Amino acid sequence: MIVTKQKILDDIIKKIKGSVFIFGCGICSDTSRTGGPKEVEAMRKTLESNNIKVNGAYVIDAMCHLQKVKKAIRDNKEGIESSESVLVLSCGSGVQSAVNSINLIDKHKKIVSGVDTMFIGNIESLSSLKEMCSLCGQCVLNETSGICPVTLCPKGLLNGPCGGMKNYKCEVDENLDCVWVKIYERSSIQNSLEDIKKIASPKDYSVKQPVGSIKFKGSH
Ligand code: SF4
Ligand code: SF4
Known part of the structure; x- marks a missing residue:
């Protein structure tokens, strides 16, 4: 929403x-x-x-x-x-x-x-809403075990963690777990560490439509 x-x-x-x-x-x-x-x-x-x-x-x-x-x-x-x-x-x-x-x-x-x-x-409860996707137009969730670094890492890093991560916490806000630690942990459980060992290329913003729109064929 x-x-x-x-x-x-x-x-x-x-x-x-x-x-x-x-x-x-x-x-x-x-x-x-x-x-x-x-x-x-x-x-x-x-x-x-x-x-x-x-x-x-x-x-x-x-x-x-x-x-x-x-x-x-x-x-x-x-x-x-x-x-x-x-x-x-x-x-x-x-x-x-x-x-x-x-x-x-x-x-x-x-x-x-x-x-x-x-x-x-995302609606966490009736009194709590949390941003989990920032609509980047080139989703990396298949490479990051379903956790979005673009939105949840304050630096939006596609390759992490950054050098500032300390005791698994984020250097930007020590109350937050570093999202790249979470991605690593989940990738371990999912046997998909190979995905995050590859260096992710910078995002190709040329694929993003200047004005987002989509047309469907036929009726729903
Ligand atoms: S990578 Fe993150 S911001 Fe981009 S579409 Fe996927 S969930 Fe949304
Ligand atoms: S510590 Fe982790 S979550 Fe925080 S900015 Fe660095 S990579 Fe991103």
């Missing part, structure tokens, strides 16, 4: 022009506690207490799903049309779903992002 954090309220308010309609996202922003039903309602009350008229609010189950966003815009036409601004409490992908969809009906409407997009996170 995409992890987000709310922007500073004053910064959001400064960007809102006139009255506003609020969109939330029922998947990632709900789990991040930045744009689910509770946070959307709290934002509505906060904006109203700052004398900003709120013409409606709606939580879409996935703001990154363009077709769902278009349908939500049709279903909330009145509230959106009567607002000068639309505040979106979802990741940057969801904000751009709103920009693309609302642009088709009104190019002048101000779209305001209410959160900062942080990382793709």
Whole structure:
């Protein structure tokens, strides 16, 4: 899931022009506690207490799903049309779903992002989200026994450990186990030490698409 954090309220308010309609996202922003039903309602009350008229609010189950966003815009036409601004409490992908969809009906409407997009996170518990993949576009998990050095080593080292590892701990943060020790231990158990004995080449960023997109053949 995409992890987000709310922007500073004053910064959001400064960007809102006139009255506003609020969109939330029922998947990632709900789990991040930045744009689910509770946070959307709290934002509505906060904006109203700052004398900003709120013409409606709606939580879409996935703001990154363009077709769902278009349908939500049709279903909330009145509230959106009567607002000068639309505040979106979802990741940057969801904000751009709103920009693309609302642009088709009104190019002048101000779209305001209410959160900062942080990382793709694994849900450890309802109150703990952890980054385990940074979407590098050239996955090395098959060579590292399924543990990601790109994300979990603070230096992103493809060949480790670095010279700073001490007592199996990371030199950048001594509270962390060195991820390359974990990779070594798991590779030993998995009989795949040969994989990490090979020097990994620098990542080939030329294979990464400048703008990530994928098209599937046929229906799902
Ligand atoms: S190497 Fe790490 S950052 Fe890259 S795709 Fe694999 S898990 Fe994600
Ligand atoms: S000690 Fe290990 S985890 Fe820390 S920066 Fe060096 S290689 Fe990466």
